Amino acid sequence: MAYTVKQIADAIGADHFGDGSLVVSGVSEPAQATERDIALAMKPDYAQHIVTGAAKVAFLWPDADWQSFGLKAAIIARRPRYALAGLSAMLDRGQAYPQGIHPTAFVDQAAAIGKNVSIGAFACIAAGAVIGDDCVIGPQCYVGVNSTLGAHSLLREGVKIGADVRIGAHFIAQPSAIIGGDGFSFVTPELSAVEKVRETLGDQGDIATQSWARIHSLGGVDIGENVEVGANTCIDRGSVRPTKIGNGVKIDNLTQIGHNVIIGNDCLICAQVGIAGSTRIGNNVVLGGQTGVSDNVFIGDNVITGGATKVLSNIPAGRVMLGYPAMKMETHIEIYKSLRKLPRLLRDVTKLQKAIFNTDKND
């Protein structure tokens, strides 16, 4: 893939300066750039290395004095990071899987395969599966019975989609993502210690030894359009109705989405997040990496959690949260600062007690 500077600027809605006919085929950090690369220097800090590299073209921040770096051309966007999305899409060579249905793939006769679909080596498409037009299914993938994959979707190598999963168009799944594992739902013959603890906040009462009976997952998974799911991420089936992921949701690697969870639109769920069963997440929510969310809670629209926040109860819309248990970020920062003064505070109070009561605190 090679483009002129003008082609790129036009495609991504940016301005170009200098020689728009220069041809480039890649991007690079400034110091490592070859003559065929666009040097990326979206902030002034990175610009000093442009002269070290061999780039003739750079992608610069608004108002950059591009000619001062000895360049022949420049591309400048109002919001460089957003323009980078378009630029990186143009230059992405992807995984270059072979086109068409690989001779080693197995496609059940009762599967429906759209137009212009590629299916990789050792992939298996089960009976009743429906694959939309222009999908790319990587090697060693599985699409289960009665599942639907929307048009223009990409499954990277080893993705497993179980039975009864419906996925909208423009879906991307990173390697070995799992959609449609059974929910983790077990029950004891009599009231369990966990149920008692939830009622009493800590007392499990008389402990009876019991085994766990399995509640089977009869619901599937429904996923909207433009969703991306990370490598080794798991989205479980619902118990009775489907687990639901809205449109435009982006989920990173190694994330757990439990049974019956409902996630709204345009959420960003970072790596290693865990969302327990039956929890509901609003729209435009951002959950930082390693965030944990208890079962059966509600997180309102536009909530943001910092890294490793542990959500044990509902969060109203618009809150920014941090900590374990989750608190408002400003509260968390205030408490954290106070905490560092706590050992001294203990000593100060002992002094006060001595001064007032003329006694030592004895513990």
Add this chain to the structure above:
Amino acid sequence: MAYTVKQIADAIGADHFGDGSLVVSGVSEPAQATERDIALAMKPDYAQHIVTGAAKVAFLWPDADWQSFGLKAAIIARRPRYALAGLSAMLDRGQAYPQGIHPTAFVDQAAAIGKNVSIGAFACIAAGAVIGDDCVIGPQCYVGVNSTLGAHSLLREGVKIGADVRIGAHFIAQPSAIIGGDGFSFVTPELSAVEKVRETLGDQGDIATQSWARIHSLGGVDIGENVEVGANTCIDRGSVRPTKIGNGVKIDNLTQIGHNVIIGNDCLICAQVGIAGSTRIGNNVVLGGQTGVSDNVFIGDNVITGGATKVLSNIPAGRVMLGYPAMKMETHIEIYKSLRKLPRLLRDVTKLQKAIFNTDKND
């Protein structure tokens, strides 16, 4: 699968009322129910929507006035959630993998396959593997050399079982579960900084740059009967003796069970839990999601940990724990409440100091 109301009630040990001959083939939330569904309303809160849906039969809580909802029949169980286990098992259509050994599967001549076994597309059964009767092995699974899988087991798509693993009957593994990865055990030629820190609680002493030598895993994995393992969960081989999982243990997705770990019977291990090497867990233990347990510690019978509890030392039997580091749940709640008062407490003490010592605290 279709059943009469009477067949279902009898099978799950519940009572039925009204027309026991009505035929149903699914369950549904009340509002979405069709005429062929049982509406699930196990609590009075959910009953209001029965009339919105089309169900003729509902599954209700004890003492529900079933006729008041315009139903033709009802199923009522003393402990509805437990009865749901049986009901969901009856109605589960599962993954509907094709029966028999798939033509694309590879079964080594030196593997022993029981009666009535199904093996999916591109699955591989290695030499010396023993597969019990009535097992279902999903597509793209692997069962390694000299490993044994008990009768009536189900491996979902992509499960990997390495060499030297013994698994009891009625095992269920969710997609891409990994049994028998090598343990993570490394050693430096001389005492490492980590070993020094463990002795001194914080001082790593003189730092010598060292590389890590691998301690190979020679033990396998032993898993009891009626165990379930979640999607992408990993259970590592032992170093010298097997890693052991007792009977009736249920493990959720993305969980890490390190080498040499011993887990008792009937434990419930929720998603993203990590149990480090050589730790021992008693019977009937429940570990909440994202719980972490250090290596070489002991957790007694009937311990329960709340979500994201980080266990850094032993826990006696029967405790309910929460927090990082783990404390008794009631202690954690008390400290957490106090913590929110800490910034004000600091200000109060400053005022006291001023009143007593007539000085400002200067920091």
Add this chain to the structure above:
Amino acid sequence: MAYTVKQIADAIGADHFGDGSLVVSGVSEPAQATERDIALAMKPDYAQHIVTGAAKVAFLWPDADWQSFGLKAAIIARRPRYALAGLSAMLDRGQAYPQGIHPTAFVDQAAAIGKNVSIGAFACIAAGAVIGDDCVIGPQCYVGVNSTLGAHSLLREGVKIGADVRIGAHFIAQPSAIIGGDGFSFVTPELSAVEKVRETLGDQGDIATQSWARIHSLGGVDIGENVEVGANTCIDRGSVRPTKIGNGVKIDNLTQIGHNVIIGNDCLICAQVGIAGSTRIGNNVVLGGQTGVSDNVFIGDNVITGGATKVLSNIPAGRVMLGYPAMKMETHIEIYKSLRKLPRLLRDVTKLQKAIFNTDKND
């Protein structure tokens, strides 16, 4: 594999005593040892069970009085745990995958396969992939377009290596490790709430509903020599330049290494660690299990983090850290002890206030 006592002692640099011609073929805990096993008793605590088992040879701690246990021979090393690395390597039977290229494997004609390479059932080697000499590639693995795997490497079952990955010699990947998933990098058309929160530490300002645009990953992954990667661990591609893992790095299961991360040499990264995008880690760093590291931070050489440490900002070289947010371990321990006194402290201060101001604190 069977060896004489003398062969083993010589190979691992240990001393042997007694009958060096005795033949052994395995190791065991003392009580379970057969006549063909070496009983492992590297500390005096474990020695009492030697007489219970049938071992004629034991592997003992320095200065052990080996004859007092009724043994015919003993192996004694100055640092037993380090010697165990060599011993376990000699006795490891591994996965015993069949040798050579399995008839069901698919190797693209445009792949370059070294000498003495084994490739397992249903494995796929893509065009342009280069596999070094003496590699073992397990069943159901994938090696992508233009990726290189160094000599003497082992991929366990189901490992997925995407396009544009370069890996040095002596690499080991546990089952279903993922190298080269796309980075998790998204951007909104206008400034996002997350960007505002980072600037203001908590205030997300006016909330505008926006969707996420994808920044494609154009960099690959570069991995040094002697690296091990755990089961289901994910290492993402870089955005513009490769994500980099140094020599001798050992990574445990279910770990997330984000795009653009740079890890130095000889680091030990335990299970379920998450390292967010563009973070740099020095040499000889040890990250305890479930450690989380924010994006764009720097961790100096020889840093050690305890289990579940959450690193939200830079850490200078040599520090030992614990907690959320991460603090020096000694600070964390001091604060934790103070914390347990906090509820009482609140009551003490109330008493002081009453004594001084003659008022009750009213909240």
